[in-house]
Structure formats: C-alpha cells, structure tokens
Amino acid sequence: MQKFRKWSVILILTLSSVCLLNGCKKKNSDSSETETSSTAAQAAATETAAAASETSAAADTAAPSIVIDAGYSFQSSTSGKSSVQYPVLDDASDAVNELIQKNARSILDAYELTDDDTLTMTSEVLAQDKSRITIIYQGTITKKGAETVNIFCSNTVDLNKAANITLNDFADAYTLAGYVLSDDCYFTNLDESLSSSTKSELMKEKNSLSISQYTSLFKEADFPVSIDPNTLYPGSFSFEKDGVIYFTIPVSHELGDYAMVTYAPETK
Numbered sequence: 001m002q003k004f005r006k007w008s009v010i011l012i013l014t015l016s017s018v019c020l021l022n023g024c025k026k027k028n029s030d031s032s033e034t035e036t037s038s039t040a041a042q043a044a045a046t047e048t049a050a051a052a053s054e055t056s057a058a059a060d061t062a063a064p065s066i067v068i069d070a071g072y073s074f075q076s077s078t079s080g081k082s083s084v085q086y087p088v089l090d091d092a093s094d095a096v097n098e099l100i101q102k103n104a105r106s107i108l109d110a111y112e113l114t115d116d117d118t119l120t121m122t123s124e125v126l127a128q129d130k131s132r133i134t135i136i137y138q139g140t141i142t143k144k145g146a147e148t149v150n151i152f153c154s155n156t157v158d159l160n161k162a163a164n165i166t167l168n169d170f171a172d173a174y175t176l177a178g179y180v181l182s183d184d185c186y187f188t189n190l191d192e193s194l195s196s197s198t199k200s201e202l203m204k205e206k207n208s209l210s211i212s213q214y215t216s217l218f219k220e221a222d223f224p225v226s227i228d229p230n231t232l233y234p235g236s237f238s239f240e241k242d243g244v245i246y247f248t249i250p251v252s253h254e255l256g257d258y259a260m261v262t263y264a265p266e267t268k
Contacts, residue, residue, distance in 0.1 A: 077105045082119035095162035103155050106225040110233050116144035133157050134239045150257040154237040155223050167221035167238035170245045177214035186262050202259050205251050
C-alpha cells in the first residue's frame, strides 16, 4: 500500500511538471503570437501612412491652383479658348480677392471674344507690402483673320480699402502728356533690355499723338476696365516702383503694340 502511495505521489508530481511545462510553452507561444501580431500591425500602419502620403501628393498635383508663394496662389478666369491668370492672396480680405478676380475677368469681357479668338495672359506679383499689391499681366490676343497682338496690363490694389490705384493717383495726366512729348521721355521694359535702335524709333513715334490725346489717354488709364461697348479699352496701364512711375502708351505693331515709359517726379 505504501509502495502504491509512493508511486502515486511520483506520478502526480510528474504530471504536474508536465502541465507546468506545457503552460510555459503555451504562454511563450501566446507572447510570440502577440509580438508577431504587433509587428504586422506596425507594418500595416506604415504601409497605410505611405499610401496616404502618396494620395495626398496626388491630390496636391491635381489642385486647380498653382501655389507659387506662401502668400498667394494663381488661378485662371477662362472663356472658350482664352484665359487670364490672376493671383489669389492668402491673407487679404474677400473684397480684395474679388476685386482682383473681377479686373482679370474684365480683360476677357472687354475684348468681346468669339470661339475663333484666343487670348492668353499670365500674371506676376511685381511688388507687395502691407498696404498695396502690384500685379502685371502679359500675353497676346489673336482674333480670327488678324495678327497676334501683344497685351500688357497692370493692377495696383489698395489692400486696406480694396480699391484700384490708378495712374491719376501717381501723377497729373496733363503733366505726363507733356513729359511724353518732350525730349526727356525715357522708354524701357520690365527687364531693361530695350535696344538703343528701338528707343530711337519710339522717340519718333510717340509724337504721333497730341498733348490733349495723351491727357485723355492717361485720365482713363488702368482698371477698372469698362464693359461699355462705347468706351475704349484703356490705352495705358501703370504702376509705381521705388518712387518711379511706369506707364504704357500704344505704339505700332512693328514696335511691339505698346511701349513702357518711366517717370520720376522728383527729377522733373
């Protein structure tokens, strides 16, 4: 009997050891499975984040705006085959952005374009500070059966008042007319690459208009562009930079369709 009890104790201890050993194996197995699951979850999360990044990049590429600077982006107003690009300011009021868009759109409307016409203009923010922004527009228009004409526009906007600033805010129209007809008149272009021969030709052609015609031209310079068919499209656009006034006058197609004049009030 005692022998039986002895073997019974040994058997129980043996079984207990086996159970404990199996329990440890099970625990280790569970721990291994948990670690494997965690690693798989991390890998899946990494793949998801990468996919999300790719999707975001694709969305940025497909965005309608062209982001140029932290302060603004470019959008376009279109009509048929024609378009005018304009900036949208991040920190400006809605009234300011609406005015800029309206002015850009008025270029398309003023030319009374048909499906056979093409007008294309790009824009550039030439200068900006806390109180004003100066935008320039350059491009061409091709009407059916006519030559391609070069176009230049500029738009200076008071950011505080959401209002256009025109040539008449910079200088007196009659004074500018007299300056253009004088020998002091100075022609240039945006990159100051105008040749001497072209300047010489412009000095001759500028005298084709009278002082009264130039005065009227400068009084009606700049935006807003009138949509009234009885009102001519502005023949002059202007902006001010570093104390110097830049404005355009119409010239022959052979000389570029428009010419840019500089005027420094303090030296006149």
